[in-house]
Amino acid sequence: MHIAEGFLPPLHAAAWGAASAPFVVHGVRALTREVKSHPESTLLLGASGAFTFVLSALKIPSVTGSCSHPTGTGLGAILFRPPIMAVLGTITLLFQALLLAHGGLTTLGANVFSMAIAGPWAGYAVYKLLRRSGAPLMVTVFFGAFFADLVTYCVTSVQLALAFPDPASGFLGSLEKFAGIFALTQIPLAVSEGLLTVLVMRLLMQSSKSDLVRLGVAKLTGAGRTEEAAAR
Amino acid sequence: MLPIDVAAHSSRWRGRHPLEKALLGFGLTVTAVCLPPWPGGPLVAAATLAVLLGPAGVSGRQLWRAFRVPLGFCVTGALPLLVSVGGPDGFLAPAPDGPRHALDLLLRTSAASLGVLLFAFTTPVSDVLPRLVRAGVPAPVVDVALVMYRIGFLLLDSLAQVRRAQAARLGQAGRAAAWRSVAGLAATSFVRAFDRAARLQEGLAGRGYDGALRVLVPPAALSRRFLAAAAALLAGLVAGTLVLKELGL
Numbered sequence: 001m002h003i004a005e006g007f008l009p010p011l012h013a014a015a016w017g018a019a020s021a022p023f024v025v026h027g028v029r030a031l032t033r034e035v036k037s038h039p040e041s042t043l044l045l046g047a048s049g050a051f052t053f054v055l056s057a058l059k060i061p062s063v064t065g066s067c068s069h070p071t072g073t074g075l076g077a078i079l080f081r082p083p084i085m086a087v088l089g090t091i092t093l094l095f096q097a098l099l100l101a102h103g104g105l106t107t108l109g110a111n112v113f114s115m116a117i118a119g120p121w122a123g124y125a126v127y128k129l130l131r132r133s134g135a136p137l138m139v140t141v142f143f144g145a146f147f148a149d150l151v152t153y154c155v156t157s158v159q160l161a162l163a164f165p166d167p168a169s170g171f172l173g174s175l176e177k178f179a180g181i182f183a184l185t186q187i188p189l190a191v192s193e194g195l196l197t198v199l200v201m202r203l204l205m206q207s208s209k210s211d212l213v214r215l216g217v218a219k220l221t222g223a224g225r226t227e228e229a230a231a232r
Numbered sequence: 233m234l235p236i237d238v239a240a241h242s243s244r245w246r247g248r249h250p251l252e253k254a255l256l257g258f259g260l261t262v263t264a265v266c267l268p269p270w271p272g273g274p275l276v277a278a279a280t281l282a283v284l285l286g287p288a289g290v291s292g293r294q295l296w297r298a299f300r301v302p303l304g305f306c307v308t309g310a311l312p313l314l315v316s317v318g319g320p321d322g323f324l325a326p327a328p329d330g331p332r333h334a335l336d337l338l339l340r341t342s343a344a345s346l347g348v349l350l351f352a353f354t355t356p357v358s359d360v361l362p363r364l365v366r367a368g369v370p371a372p373v374v375d376v377a378l379v380m381y382r383i384g385f386l387l388l389d390s391l392a393q394v395r396r397a398q399a400a401r402l403g404q405a406g407r408a409a410a411w412r413s414v415a416g417l418a419a420t421s422f423v424r425a426f427d428r429a430a431r432l433q434e435g436l437a438g439r440g441y442d443g444a445l446r447v448l449v450p451p452a453a454l455s456r457r458f459l460a461a462a463a464a465l466l467a468g469l470v471a472g473t474l475v476l477k478e479l480g481l
């Protein structure tokens with residue numbers, strides 16, 4: 001959920017910008033190193049970023065019967081890793097603010113923190129933990145995408161609750177209010193995004209195995225057998 | 233291309249230096265965010281609308297189509313401010329001063345959004361990105377953003393075509409079909425993005441690609457007159473808001 005332009009008071013906007021900056025700088029360094037050592041990866045990273053941008057244009061049917069769009073943060077983090085996702089997510093949010101009037105420039109720091117940092121890192125952490133515990137690939141992909149989506153919305157609720165504390169019950173009351181409103185719509189949407197990400201990964205396993213192997217998502221095992229079996 | 237970018241490419245101010253437009257547009261946004269919402273919000277919004285529809289030559293219809301998106305988000309986002317949770321009046325009760333806070337928020341966000349739209353409607357992203365290197369953004373990041381920008385539009389076009397084809401083949405006829413279609417759309421965009429990147433790579437390699445994507449930047453000089461007018465407008469808005477506030481209006 002993008003926080004709209006001008007929605008946050010100036011101090012909050014600046015503070016979230018400062019909180020996001022180290023992660024984005026870390027991502028920029030990782031990206032610069034990657035491009036310097038492999039110049040051809042500029043195009044692949046650009047394609048990855050474009051894919052992330054386009055994901056937000058997809059409409060998914062929600063469990064509640066309405067329609068929404070995926071955040072793409074879970075799939076992006078699994079495919080491209082969280083540091084790179086911080087940069088690609090920042091550029092995507094900038095494009096969305098300028099080209100689609102979604103989000104904003106004064107709220108860019110807050111949106112980057114929830115959608116390009118907290119969501120991807122949480123989703124990736126769950127994905128890696130489950131992978132290490134030996135869970136099937138599609139289960140890890142579902143929970144990675146589910147938690148990335150959910151954490152994105154939880155962080156957005158915290159950001160809004162901090163900016164607009166409830167007059168009677170303060171920060172906690174406001175958090176209850178915003179998180180409650182989001183929960184009604186976002187838990188079903190997080191489930192939807194998890195399911196969609198599994199379907200996408202299954203299709204990618206069938207059609208773009210080599211790209212997934214190169215990205216380190218699928219591994220060649222045994223006599224050239226990939227984890228395609230896990231997808232089926 | 234997206235409607236805002238199409239309008240920016242044919243804007244009356246296309247030839248102006250992006251820094252001039254950034255100072256004016258983002259200056260108006262920052263002014264709207266920092267000034268008291270009343271009377272700052274309406275003053276900044278009125279000034280921005282006057283610039284957008286007047287000298288910048290943006291069509292009112294196009295502006296409304298773009299503005300209604302953030303306006304919808306703002307209205308939805310302001311609604312929770314109308315209620316209070318867990319107070320002495322019950323679990324859920326009308327918030328004291330809730331309507332005033334919600335109105336303040338609407339005034340601030342509406343005015344701030346118009347400032348960004350002023351920049352977006354007059355400056356194509358392709359004019360801004362190459363100049364970011366001079367502003368200190370690492371060249372590899374700018375190159376990645378340029379590729380994202382170019383491929384993004386192609387992917388959106390291709391997605392629209394695939395979506396139409398899916399609909400024509402009853403791909404939206406039921407819930408299960410809709411799920412299969414949207415998963416296919418996402419997977420197709422991934423495959424096409426990587427395929428296009430590979431073809432770009434091959435094409436660039438044949439032209440001696442050394443890791444830097446050089447593009448021509450349309451020449452534009454900074455206009456002191458424009459900058460002075462922008463600064464005067466911003467200063468006038470700040471002064472006007474503070475005076476009106478002092479007068480208790």
